Amino acid sequence: MDIVGSYKPLLAISVSLIAALFIFFSGEKSRNLREVWTILAAVIKFTIVASMVHDVIDGKILEYTLASIEPGLSIQFRVDAFGLMFALIASFLWIITSFYSIGYMRTLNENAQTRYFVCFAIALSAAMGVAFSSNMFTTFLFYEIITICTYPLVAHKETPEAMQGARKYLAYLLGTSVGFQLIAMIITYSISGTTDFSSNGIFTELRSQVSNTFLTIVFFLYMAGVAKAAIMPFHAWLPAAMVAPTPVSALLHAVAVVKAGVFVALRIVLYVFGIDILSELGLGMVLTCFASFTILAASIIALRQNNLKARLAYSTVSQLSYIILGASLLSPSAITGSILHIALHAFGKITLFFTAGAIYVATHKTNISELNGIGKQMPFTMTAFTLGALSMIGIPPMGGFLSKWYIILGSIEADLIPVIILLAGSALLNAAYFLPIVYAAFFNEPQDHHNNKGGKGNINEAPALMVVPLLLTAMGTLVLFFTPSTFLHLAIKVATLVTGN
Amino acid sequence: MIVLEHAAILVVVIPLLVSFFNVIIGLWKKNLCYPMTVLTLGFCLILTVNIIVSVIEIGTFSYRLGGWTPPWGIEYVIDHLNAYIAIIVSFISFIFAIYSRKSIEKEISSEKIPYFYTLYLLLAAGLLGITLTGDLFNIFVFLEITSLSAYALIAIGDENAPLASFNYLIMGTIGACFYLLGVGYLYISTGSLNIADLAGLLPGLYHSKTIIAAFGFFIVGIAVKIAFFPFHIWLPDAYTHAPSAVSAFVASTMTKVGAYVMIRIMYTVFEPRFSTDILPITAILGWIAAAAIIFGSILALAQKDIKRILSYIIIAEVGYIVMGVSIANKSGFTGAVLHIMNDALMMACLFSVAGAIIYRTGSRDIYTFGGLGRKMPFTMAALFVSAVSIAGLPPTAGFFSKWYLLLGTIYEKKWIFAGSLIFSSLVNAVIFFRILEIVYFKKHPQTGLIKEVPMSMLIPILITAGGILITGFYSGDIISSIIRFAVPREF
Amino acid sequence: MIRRFKNVVIETVCRLMTPFLQLFGLYVIAHGHYSPGGGFQGGCILGSSFILMAISYDIDFAKKYMSEIKATVYACLGVIIYGGIGMVCLLIGANYLDYGILHTILPVDLARARAMGILGIEIGVGITVMAVMVSIYLNLVSGGRHVEEKVE
């Protein structure tokens, strides 16, 4: 574990911030140039992040201190295996999403595209910031930046519903993070004099000074503070945020934002409290209950949604809780599984959102009941959808299986057999809300009269700029099943570090 | 070199003298007043930078007026705290001197412009005088110079301004008189007016009723001056109806300097143990501050006039500072002092943005701001930055001071105080995101001809906004090199 | 609003009193530094002499001797004299307002230089107070009208 000073984390964060400036000044007049900046930034960012993989797998930790406020309180970046994993996924998917966004925005001729790309770039910077933070303080800083700069993206359409959704989004995310997370963090600092993550928990050394009740309260404050992880009852913002343009839902509300939430939740569980304290106080169990409830309830709600994006949103809510569930089991395999799930769910869910966007662009349909026979019209898109859905359900040749496998292993390690039943039940529910779409798309006849002209077996795909990215991510879910080595390596590294074996 | 040696007094005297030159020059050539004012305040800014550099290097130093030795003569004592406040005041006054040109041209008749700059410089001189002097009575004199010029400046605003200014005058005079009474009591019992001297003389007299009464008068007097909660009624009217440049300058400096005087009296003239143990005023102040924060925020939420919203927010912000002071521990005090700077920057930015909007649209009603996000992108970006800061969200400056305030309350286990801080953060977020939503996402039919404000207004706005963004990251340096030394030793 | 009230007795008496008033004012200013009195008091007496004229005749009459503009300029000049003396001390090398140092440029000894310094300051204060008293009176009585008339 040698710590190396390096500018790379700062570079990775600032590259898209600088790009945001360029994008802003290019503006609507030179839109091609503007898009070049986006893609350039995405590629550079991914290159920087990827260049750190080697060092981290070698056991090095890259560190950079931006500003030091007080001893124990600084804005500091530290690249460890866990953070790198998240950064890797987010930055890689940003490249793909950039192309997709360009296709989506231009085809629909959306307004305020400059604002959209600027905010997107900043959001990615902030997500990198969350990934690379070495302490709770820095994490909170970037966590809030994410909230603020995604707000315009949610309100992008400027319609009353969009405003309503954005308000809800802001109220949930800001209210919980300022109201709970900040307080919890300050309490942590006031007790321990530091907010630095440590692999066996900040509180472990101070165990004797703090009472159990107090720790429990702090833990709940923290968990309530990460509303981005969408654990019930703080999930309602996610479906509301679906008014955003689909690329936003795809990258931010399936990868960057919500994963930042889960990521922070995991940081808190593993690095602030440490698994020893949690298992001693039985808090892991409580969290397991909350997560299990969320998984089931969200799946059941998803069944009843007719809007495609709303169904995907509830599916996201339930899938995010898998990750929390994995961590809450506090056993090595479960933690490995939950970290893997961050990556695998990202690929699967982004594919699904991409397809939803593609369908909307090609046919302007948003409801599941209208999707009959669409598979004939958009074969590539719907194939990708099928792959994504299978991965969500967790059927073996798809990536989603791997992470569930590890979580099940973990629940056996933790002696929690009901969790296995829960996971099986949830897989069934997943199948129940995804497969009918696939069935309807490929096997039902297009029944509606007003779409007859397109329905005569003509292929009517979305633009290539959109279809290629979604095929790529769909392939990704397949490929990851066979070669998950990088992610698996990183995840196992984290799990061994925090569990100590 | 002579300039640097005498920087402490020159900072006060030069604006004072130039302000009177301004009148004479104004009779001859009106256009010269503006550059004179800007140059003078720029010079003051350079001097205060020098002052703070030498304070950091050599520590506290003093300047004797007329060469008389301290307890008899007037002494200017420069330590970390007032060097810090002085640089804030001179920076803000310099910024708004630049800003004022265009906005004042639009709001008052051209004959009165020299008088405006005269009063403006007097106000700046008074504020700098309050911060730098080490003599209680001198503080009173400068307090009144400041207040009188503020009354006059506010009265040149819109049609309701004279009435608002009159109410302010009555309240302000009561405050000043109470302060004067406090000075009188201290003088009767110790025979000294020098702060350092008093600090040495007073501890033996702490249980005397006269001293306790004096302390009470001081606190009430200053509370009126800084619009602390039950005495806040004059503030919203006065700041709403004043000309934009004036309300920006006055709002961002006067209450802060008043808070500085409060800190001086509570923790320099008196020892901290006086206000925590002997006369437990900190507990009372803390609760009132919590009430101020909550009421200020709620009342701000109920307004739709942008300047009135900001005025009520000032009341809440004053509550923040007083709360930090009254928590009486290291973090709370650090937070309060840091918040003086951050709040000065935020208020400067917000009021100047409000001024810019009024300059272009002529409306103060937030519901008519639709579509301004496109027409005035830079101004609105500044609004966004300061809104984020005032809601206490990172990475802006407001977050860092709020962090310290919260930390202070939590060290003392005062959960309700912490709750009120959080509450106000959230309410501020609601207020400003409502405005931002209108600005960026609503359309408004009459905004066709509106464009960005002139450079002389835009640059100050952007500088303050940049300051809000950047100073947060340097809070660590500011604390370790300045504020750390200003914290009373007992904490 | 302001009705002219003409009365020979009042006018003559006031006219006669004015020079004495002003002389007294000057006396008070000049002796301020070693007997009761000084710039403030002397300035007030001087100012009141103008106000007396304004009351006994009318404002326009008083303005012949001390108009708005003149009053303003005098007020500023007084302050500048005050501050200027302080600045001169500072420039010579002592602290601000340490007018003992003036003996290096004036042909007098140190004690005398201090007296001269304070006398200069009293004069400055006297001029300012006089001018301000007059200008407050003129402004209030005319309700700001005179300034505006000049403006328009």
Next chain:
Amino acid sequence: MDFIITKYHYWFYVSLMMVGLYAMIVKKNFVKKLVGMNIFQTSIILFFVSSATKIHATIPIIQETEGIINPAHYMNPLPHVLMLTAIVVMVSSFGVALALLIMIYKKYKTLDEDEILDIMRNKQ
């Protein structure tokens, strides 16, 4: 009783101060408020000056005819000087206030608080 008589000047200034405060708070006419303010300030000035009194003392000035006087026989000049400044402050604030009142009168044609509030309310 003794308490009241020995400290009678304080009682005097306190009662003056209360008169002033009463006028400032209760009176509806702005000029009366202003007069109240003036009484208030005057009471403070009296307080300061009375604190400097010393029976059978003289002014602190060296008079060549009388030779040097023991400093104990001087009155304390400082409160007087301070009050000179305070009076100046008072006069200026009084001047500013009167100017404001003229402006208010020009606009509303009255100086009564209630009537002005009525006018403002009717306008909205």
